[in-house]
Amino acid sequence: METNLAMQSAVPGIVRDPARHLRSRDRIGLLRAMMLARTTEQRARTLVGREHDAEPAARWHREPIGAGAAAALRPSDRLIAPGRYVAAHLGRQGSPSVGASSSAADLVPVSVGVAFAVRARGSGDVVLTLVDEGAMACVRWSESLTLATAGRLPLVLVVERDRTTSPGAAVTSSGQALLGEAVDAEDPEAVLVAVRAAVDRARTGRGPALVACVTARAVAGPPPWRRGTEGVEATPPERDPIELYARRLVRGGMPRADVESTLRAAEDEVVAWQP
């Protein structure tokens, strides 16, 4: 999805309030990507007989992260992300993405390698990778960032961070001179704007950037393979990022019918798919 932000100057800072430049089509695109991800995961669970697994609410924050991050990219940019960021992969609409069956920590050095090659080609493309904060806790992270910073690689790292594990902590950059910004993970527009600024920085040769998407994980509890069939209680509706964003669009003047038809169309598209 090519947002209107793509039409802006490549020099960040000139656009004072980037979110104002989002068109209705951009916003609908974000909502659609989130709903596609939600329905895809639900459908996948049904196909493998795990439709009663109620844990997914704890993962809903990945939908705005993925949708917002993917929307900040040009079609020729690279997305490298684990499969859990379904919204990012689906939001690319035909552009290549890699890493759906990989772990986040393994993808960090891969992303740096891709960024090296992209820079050598001189195409002006950017590499974006989505990871969780677990990927930051290993030597590969710091070694990769050292090389990316030294080489001023066109790399953007979007890190999912849990507010409860580091309350009030500023975004760290592993000791590297890395531009970092923290945003609310459940707001796809905030993610889009922050990632877009980071992508612009990386594209103009000023080196890699980091965006931390901060969330409070909705549900604590044992992983699915340790639970019985009772599952875990879902997040209350007011914390559902799709619900929140849909209401926000309607409050902002978008016709309710447009919002509802977008959600229905995304659902129908996934349901219609046959393995």
Place this chain on the structure above:
Amino acid sequence: MAAVNVTKINQREAITEALRFEMGRDPSVICVEATGFRSPVLEGIDQLFGTGRIVALDPAERTVVGMAVGMALEGSRPICEVGAADLPSRGLDQLAEAAELHKREGIAVPIVIRVPCGPSMEGTHDPDGPERWLLSMPGLSVVAPASAADAKGLLVSAIRSPGPVCFLEQVDLYEETGPVPEGAHEVPIGEARTVREGTRATVVAHGSTVEPALKAVDELDAEIELLDLRTLAPLDAETIVESVCRTGKSLLVEETALFSAVARLVTATVWDGAFERLDAPVRRVSLAGAAAEGGDRTAARVAAVTEACNELLAY
């Protein structure tokens, strides 16, 4: 058939020749360095092809394999080096990642990881070999040349392969010379070589065990067939089974003290494909610690294989 010019060079030179040939043929082939030290095999490469063909990542010892994967995803064919003793901490997980991407997602990941290994390596030597880590990764090919010609041919094939390949370089064999075809020379991955034909038993060897095995069977002159595996993954099961079905007896020659991953694979292959034709159990001889009074290691290794062959023939 046109005559092929042959020169006599050692294995290190053969590896360098393969690198130069492929880098001259394909501009996407690059060498990736991560330790700050230039491998002797890469000597002269930057003078020939320019510094752009050698990517120096320093320090990147723990991430070089992952970065090579990234470069491969963008159309390069990177070749990097990770010592056998460093594999568990500096590349195994990323190798698994490369193999997964290739096998599970069907993505071309044309990387070559040169793995210097062997008893003579400086520093911590892993007596059980890197094979035990590498042979459990579907999607990863593993080659182990024994001769200079095979070193060149297998490295060429590895570079041209669409998937990740580990190229096991036995440092003990670096100075071993042999005839090597000039120019284009490719040895297919997945094909064993019948070094010596025979009818009474099959000896299976690879890498640094081929030479002592060959000397032993030559001295015995007892119609013993010798197979050089050349590729450890995928194993050439067809050649092994066909040979053992003919001879009825098999002996595995290994460097490792313990039953290695290669031995397990070959044994299972023989049991699965040739059980009813066996005249003796599958035997194994380890060359680890083979030594003689006076220190002639070579003679001791040959003697160990000779003894094992005699026992097998007498069974």
